[in-house]
Amino acid sequence: MSTSAKYWRGIPQRYRLEAEKCTDCGAQFFPPRVVCSGCGGREFEEIKLDDRGKLLTYTVIRVGPSEFCEQTPYAMGIVELEGGVRMTGQIADVDFDDLEVGLPIKIEFRKIREEGEAGILCYGYKFVPDK
């Protein structure tokens, strides 16, 4: 099953962290939205998110979905980027014992998944310890 269109549509977010800011109330959205859930505003300006932040919570996935099996065990977390936007992603290149709330992270470009042996390769952001 090809999901090229769905993947392609998300490229500005997955590759470049493009987000938007409500011109009325300043709320930031990643991914971009049509209506501001804070104030109902409909005007936005495009912003690029900072590529550094800190870990808010984390886990280690021991049993993963089938397309992630070769990567298990892998760490995942929710990160708050400088600027306040939060996102979920994998934490790469980390010793699991070093995982802690508040860990400084930066974003790296990685392959996230493959659509089978013959399908497209799907890239995007992962977190790595910033040290």
Add this chain to the structure above:
Amino acid sequence: MRDVAVIGVGMQKWGELWEKSLRDIFTESAMLAIDDAGVDHIDSMYVGCMTSGLFVGQEHLGSLLADYLGVAPIPALRVESACASGGAAFRQAYFDVASGANDIVLASGVEKMTDVDGAGATYALSTAADAEYEVYHGITFPGLYALLAVAHMHAYGTTREQLAEVSVKNHKNGAKNPLAQYPFEVTVDQVLNSVMIADPLTILDCSPITDGAAGAILCPLDMAKDLSHKAPVKILSSAHATDSIALHSRQDLTWLSAVAKAGEVAYKGAGLTPADIDFVEVHDCFTIAEIAVIEALGFFEKGKGGTGAPSGETAMGGRIPVNPSGGLKSKGHPVGATGIAQIVETVKQLRGDAGERQVEGAKVGMTQNMGGTGGSCVAHILGKV
């Protein structure tokens, strides 16, 4: 709006029902509910089901199941709100009766989860999370609740043992439920030392993969005595609330605001407070979920939910018995059926028919059924008439 009563409930034993198909298990439980009520027909029906398309490759459930139940051409509709599908179906049935549109309505829930392998089930369940911004990155449901658990442990000092105590307590209750999938007790040590799924959650912190269905018959309260010999149970209030389905979009990662909102609306609708509730069936899909839910419903202070099970306050005979049925953990969690099974348990308790696990003198019971990591929540308060 008319007052609405539940006059019949039905549920068969849950588990890995290899020999039965989705339509079989639905029909069996629906027949049990119809027979329990003693009605000779139903006017409409609602089926809560999360994702039969992914689990068994079947959509268009309303008509299929109405046909197999032998009630076509009545209106029949599938209702979906991830793991809160059952609760949402019950709420639609409630509105159907309360509005005066129909008199005798079946609210049911079903999920047949074992026709796919483990990876298939993991994938099907993951569709309740944000597909593009959570699941894309490799998160699983145990993983999402583990993120919630770590945040809760960090913020409030909730311990690994406190999580385990939820599983121990629910298995203790479930051991007295003949319909439960895993009716046996477990110890804290067993929970802590079972296979790690997503740190810090082990397999005994997680509700299982289950085949199962449940049904309930609703009718106007003032017709209940004429339609059925069973003591009617009144629906005191019905509530539904939503939140972002992406956990990361919530300001407070430990707080289930949809649960809090649904609880608030349910209490207000019934004119009650948490102190008036005699027992509650909550959505303990993972041990941390029960802890977060009993806080959001106001039974425990924010951050103190972890003390519920170890202190005995949520045990049978405690201040607020939580999950007398054994909860999702012991009873099983066929996702779309869970919300209805909570109603089944609540009605049995209020009728005084819960056997060994009866909450003594129960007059008011509450159910709380949620989808995803709390992106949707349905709550009901039921009372003895």
Add this chain to the structure above:
Amino acid sequence: MAGIIGYGAYMPRNRIKVEEIAKVWGADAPSYKRGLMLQEKSVPSPDQDVITMSVEATKHALTRAEIDPSKIGAVYVGSESHPYAVKPSGTVLAEAIGATPEVHCADFEFACKAGSEAMFVCMGLVDSEKIEYGLAVGADTSQGAPSDALEYSAAAGAASFVIGRDPGVAKVIETYSFMTDTPDFWRRSYMHYPRHAGRFTGEPAYFKHIMGCAKGIMAKVKMEPKDFAYVVFHQPNGKFPQRVGKMLGFTKEQIDPGWLSPTLGNTYSGSSPMGLTATLDVAKPGDMVLMVSYGSGAGSDGFVFEVTDRIDEVRNVAPGTRELLDKKTYIEYGTYAKYRRKIRMGE
């Protein structure tokens, strides 16, 4: 005159030691270490490939270049391990850095000199004023067949260069290419691992072309080995670049700053380009640097650079190549086999 405006390297954190590989095949680790002058090599994680490493190396290059990525007119990725057989690596890179859509893009392949080819072409386009900036990347997640000598050296890494006009960090004084048809190393379509011609890869291949290229470009600019502060050669192992340097009359001091292979391995298309990034990390304004790549098949690209004053301003704004080399986690052969998909999964 074209020059390097910004440069950056990237490599995976995983390393495997020669001993760990030798243990599996019953090979004599000390003789491999001595013979090839190799200690360990980098290994990509399952989520790292030529595209991801190119993006990260380029982020470092752009940090040093301090330019608007939309002004990049060409994106060229040289590799022999492009993740797709058909579909460019460069499009992902260009999109990730915000260089699309007004940009020319191509993937290059010429065994281990695909990276220097990308540099060569960018320099030509800049000099001819077809583009303002070009991006040239050499990157590989090299494959060596299990138990083959290549398994001890085939590594992963990337180097990226923003090529433009002055003021850069290094001016391109001269370029030169030396090429013949020499089948010393190849990989046929649909084959997983490359094949090589054993000792034939030495004298008639690596040494002949590097010597020819180095002598040719030095004659062109009328310079001798002693006129260069540093020299960088392709590094298929630790030994060859030292030996070819000595044969040409360079000293160990000129070679060593860019000599990464003993603890990095052979990053194929990334090899001499990463040697250059490591050299720029230590070079001073006014230093002359000679770089000679080598790609089997076979040919060499030569470059003479003159380091400019700007190097001191940008050197430390992005991670240095040896700084990255020092961040490492050792893995065992089993993990390596899993990461490199040497284990058949139950598909």
